[in-house]
Amino acid sequence: MNPLKTKAIKLRKLGNSYKMISDEIGVSKSTLSNWLSRVPFEPNDEVIKRVGLAKLKSALYKQKLKFDSIKKANNHAKEDIRSLSDRDVFMLGIGLYMGEGEKSHENIRLVNSDPKIIKLSLKWLYKSCGLSKKNIRPVIHLYPDNSIKKVLSFWSKEIDIPISQFGKTIVDIRKNKTKLNRRKLPNGTLHLKVISNGDINLGVYLHRRIMSWMDNCIKQVRI
Numbered sequence: 001m002n003p004l005k006t007k008a009i010k011l012r013k014l015g016n017s018y019k020m021i022s023d024e025i026g027v028s029k030s031t032l033s034n035w036l037s038r039v040p041f042e043p044n045d046e047v048i049k050r051v052g053l054a055k056l057k058s059a060l061y062k063q064k065l066k067f068d069s070i071k072k073a074n075n076h077a078k079e080d081i082r083s084l085s086d087r088d089v090f091m092l093g094i095g096l097y098m099g100e101g102e103k104s105h106e107n108i109r110l111v112n113s114d115p116k117i118i119k120l121s122l123k124w125l126y127k128s129c130g131l132s133k134k135n136i137r138p139v140i141h142l143y144p145d146n147s148i149k150k151v152l153s154f155w156s157k158e159i160d161i162p163i164s165q166f167g168k169t170i171v172d173i174r175k176n177k178t179k180l181n182r183r184k185l186p187n188g189t190l191h192l193k194v195i196s197n198g199d200i201n202l203g204v205y206l207h208r209r210i211m212s213w214m215d216n217c218i219k220q221v222r223i
Helices: 003-013 018-025 029-036 044-049 053-081 087-100 115-127 147-161 177-184 206-222
Strands: 107-112 136-142 189-193
Touching: 003 018, 003 029, 018 029, 029 053, 053 115, 087 206, 107 115, 115 147, 115 189, 136 147, 177 189
Parallel strands: none
Antiparallel strands: 107 189, 136 189
16 A cells, blocks of 8 residues: 555544644545545544534544445445456457556556555456467556555565566656655556567457457447
8 A cells, every 4th residue: 555645543542633644644635535425433532622622522423424325326336336347357358448558559568556456467467368478568657755665575475476577667857746646656557568479369450359349339239
């Protein structure tokens, strides 16, 4: 997990407000809202002193309503989804490629910063596209304040691919990137590049199949 997010969760469980956490770890309150929306909050004495008990009671009541709604939605979603078949995973992967995949140049590539999405992408590439680990050339994009060594180690462990198989790490040196934007992605983004290793069915041809899968799906759901 993102170490800043881990620290934010710990601070929230200690009863700190978003502002207090933001001041300590340098992450915007909007990002904290996304990270901590499901973390139970019991204000500490400092928060009560700053905000006032009356306002906190109102906020905690709204939080309870929110958590109750989230729990209900989660149970509802489990009933909706049930168990995924291989066919479901295949279609899910096509949808994922529509949003995160390379469409031009006939190169197969999926990009994301979330390890869960990356693992799902790999499952689809292996199971539905007939690829293996040897066909994956991961490339990391990160900011200058990231540790290349740590990030390489992180992703290598997450996706179970040796560092020796990774392509050259790309560091974003653009000067218009703020520190807050950088710290949102402590492990950068991972690009899953596919190489055919000489198999004509796993290079350009596979990309054309993926594009055709997408086109056929779109045609069948056209309004």
